[in-house]
Amino acid sequence: MNEEGSGTTPAETARAEAKAFFRDGEPLLEVCEDWGDSYRILEEDGKVLIQGGKTGILYGVWQRILDCLCKRRSSAERRSPRCALRMLQCWDNMDGTIERGYSGPSLWFEKGTVSFDPARLRMLGRLLSSVGINVLCVNNVNVREPAQGLIEEKLPELRSLADLFRPYGIRLMVSVDFSQPIRAGLADADPLNEETARWWQRTTDRVYEAIPDLAGYLVKADSEHRPGPFTYGRSHAEGANMLARALRPHGGQLVWRAFVYNCMQDWRDDQTDRPAAAYQTYAPLDGQFDDNVVLQVKHGPFDFQVREPVSPLLFGMPQTRLGMEVQLAQEYTGQQIDLYYMAPMWEEVCRDLGEKRPTILAAVSNLGRDACLTGDPLAMANLFAFGRFAWYNEARPKESAEEWARLTYGFTPAEEEKLVSALLGSRRVYEKYTSPLGLCWMVNPGVHYGPSPDGYEYQSWGTYHRADRNAVGIDRTKTGTGYLLQYPPALQERYGTLERCPEEYLLFFHRVAYDKVLRDGRTLIQRIYDDHFEGCAEAEKMAAELETLPFPGEEKPLILDRLSRQISNAREWRDVINTFFHRLSGADDGMGRTIYP
């Protein structure tokens, strides 16, 4: 046991945490060998008994601490997580940079080696375990040298990380390069080449000797110039299964990202429709993946835009273990400058998925070496909420916002209400001042912050809005690209016509004339203007509210700085988007507000 209160097993950690928190009133802990992640909290005559599995006991202690801090009774129900794999995936490169990281450099990589502050990582282990995360993938899915070494010559370094997180019930995962056998001297990485398979088996055996509880491998293949099975004319099932078989003897999972599309599309090609790509690639493979393969699907069909409908692939593979990927790193959603609390988005995704919600969840991390870990201190709410989401398999936006606020700040009820209300509204505010009505991609290319209405319009990424002087959006129904047909009938019905389609998805599914009168009597163009004026005003109002809160001294300047940058960003979006559509449509604002020429 060390100074931070951890032990060498989760149960020992649980005891140490309980002792440190409850001091005299320490609850009795009882490990039930076969309970796994589940636990029960029993209160009788002022005594508290926490029963739980080898890891569940730790979750029980965290829950009891949370209940005490929230000043409420613990439920006596036995609780188990709804998702067995609750993964945080870090896009950390070994040079210390983080792809799409907005919180400083990597917490564990620096200059090509594993390098960390043990006390800080133990603190991180406590944090992640306290919200229920149990798998941590430590390196970027874009595996660049020397990260390939993590499963070869740098394996001892990877092991040092695994050893550090193990006491918190957190198992490591590692992103691997599909072409890695070639690096090791093999002629190819063809998954049907037996030599390739043998190389992976030998390598994986060695990896598990060092880290017997490794959660598995994560792979991005044939995506955005990454190598993959397509090089050898093999399917992704053949590629994934080959790796899965190397992991099987050790109980490891093979997590395969379903993020394949043509990133060299010709913008002139209006038949190819990028959102349709994942379904086209993977749905035909349903039933072909081994049972220790997880096909990890982004929640929307594009790439973590501010507003996307749910990915149709999540409905399309009933014979496949599907995982759903969300992104805490605010790549397209404000980069930890603008406030954007994600749980309301996840709730909508879950609502549209209904019964088809995957029970494996992964989040791209928003962590870095910044003092507050998340760039913007308020962005930590997303990590908290994701942990609870993955535990309950319910997004719980309000509960998580409240719990996080209470645990973090201990504000008065009125103050807490202000913060929670800002968090809950933040996604809609951001959405209103950026791309209108599900249009996506009007962002500065590359950096992905700030408006650039035509920025992706003539590029190769398959991300077009095709706005002209009369109309905007892509018809993705059967009269257009046909993408809509990938959905189950109920959603086809919901999204399929201008009359029924929720307006926030309108321009995702339909091409609409500016003068089309929407259901509330406004024209499309007026709705675009209104949203942008309102979104910016709401951002200003939200900032003014948050500025009054008594955030701790070290956080306050960070938060104020970000709020003021958010307001600048919102004004820029408002004016650029309004001007862009005004130049195209020629329509003036019905309320006479300023639109620059």
Place this chain on the structure above:
Amino acid sequence: MNEEGSGTTPAETARAEAKAFFRDGEPLLEVCEDWGDSYRILEEDGKVLIQGGKTGILYGVWQRILDCLCKRRSSAERRSPRCALRMLQCWDNMDGTIERGYSGPSLWFEKGTVSFDPARLRMLGRLLSSVGINVLCVNNVNVREPAQGLIEEKLPELRSLADLFRPYGIRLMVSVDFSQPIRAGLADADPLNEETARWWQRTTDRVYEAIPDLAGYLVKADSEHRPGPFTYGRSHAEGANMLARALRPHGGQLVWRAFVYNCMQDWRDDQTDRPAAAYQTYAPLDGQFDDNVVLQVKHGPFDFQVREPVSPLLFGMPQTRLGMEVQLAQEYTGQQIDLYYMAPMWEEVCRDLGEKRPTILAAVSNLGRDACLTGDPLAMANLFAFGRFAWYNEARPKESAEEWARLTYGFTPAEEEKLVSALLGSRRVYEKYTSPLGLCWMVNPGVHYGPSPDGYEYQSWGTYHRADRNAVGIDRTKTGTGYLLQYPPALQERYGTLERCPEEYLLFFHRVAYDKVLRDGRTLIQRIYDDHFEGCAEAEKMAAELETLPFPGEEKPLILDRLSRQISNAREWRDVINTFFHRLSGADDGMGRTIYP
């Protein structure tokens, strides 16, 4: 004297070059002490006498060699260069990169030090001197560490370069950082602070001890975030004169770039007009600069766009020594991928300047460590033509293209005619498939290659076209921003009305409706479409012609590769620009050619 045939003085170099070239039939050389750069070639009874100044004798030998290679008699006239300063300015950084360089790394900087192949630089010295260049500024005007050291701790390294180029009649120039005294420990860099002036004097004295013939300093101040006199509330005359006075005792020139504008403009601001900035800043200072100051003005008011009118500042400072800057590096003009021979543009600039042509000329270099020195072997034509331009102070597009082609390839007359004709037409071809009619800036931001019609439209660089569904362009006449009023009356007349303005400048000076009928009966929008279809077709035709030429083996693949990339680029420009304007205007092509929706 060394193996490349150079001596230690230009006269010795002249003798060595004559001996190496003419072997037995060596001409008699006679140095006339006070002739400077001028020379005379006398032929009598088969004997040749070349008379010339200490440097002129070398130019005489080069001219004689050129005449022999071109198989023509030498003129007996005494010839002097029309421009005393014929400068090549290199944007080489000490890390070895070149800002806007398209020909590989720096020829003399690497990893923070001066590092070169002496034989290669002697070859370069011969090359530059043979076309008449006599000043070489070796480092980027954006002076970044450790380049400041070139006039301090790295002075011996700078001297090694000066020593190397001296035998070719080429004097070094160095770009300095206006805030350099602060680096040296002074409190400020205020030009009116006597301590600052003393520091520059002492430093300059030391520099001239090492390099007694240094041509002087080049300065970019208060421009695109560079430090300058404005920091201290001083004028650019005060800033420049302070430095000029440090150079004066040594006969050095202070070259001050007149490239000041607000690069943080709000795109909503339609009163500020970037092309007007240089005149507004400098014209009021006319007469205030010391006589060893050269105010170096870019030929156009923007920044080396494909088509700009001449800078009005070149007319506006009769009491100031003005230099004119052109850019051989094809930053906005094809990046040494697309063929773009510049002399026709210079000819137009000279035509519009009339009597006001400056007699000091500077070119931003297009050289790098590539085997052929210029990325595209054909881009060397621009360096050759610039050297001749600076000598004659006449652009001479046809003569220079012919001489360069003859000296370089020795083709048959028919082949030479094909090459010369491609060179002469290349600028117009490039212009036709890129931004229409003087509009400028429809290029990918940052990289400056390839189309992005709105790429700069909402940015802070002051570079807007404000295209909407009805019209495009900025009214820069007195009814608009008033920029036109900076010109002398004749040019105001020429550019000022839709009726008289040359169409290639139309959208630079005027805002024009798409359906406006131009002088030849076509509408503006039809003219835009026509130019783009024609420009692309002409690029394809030009490439097909050039592909038939017997370029040397090592050059041919480079040239073919670039021609094929130019065709792709031209097609992309054609389609993107046509689509952009079609989406805005709704006008179909009158000839029914394909415009993508």
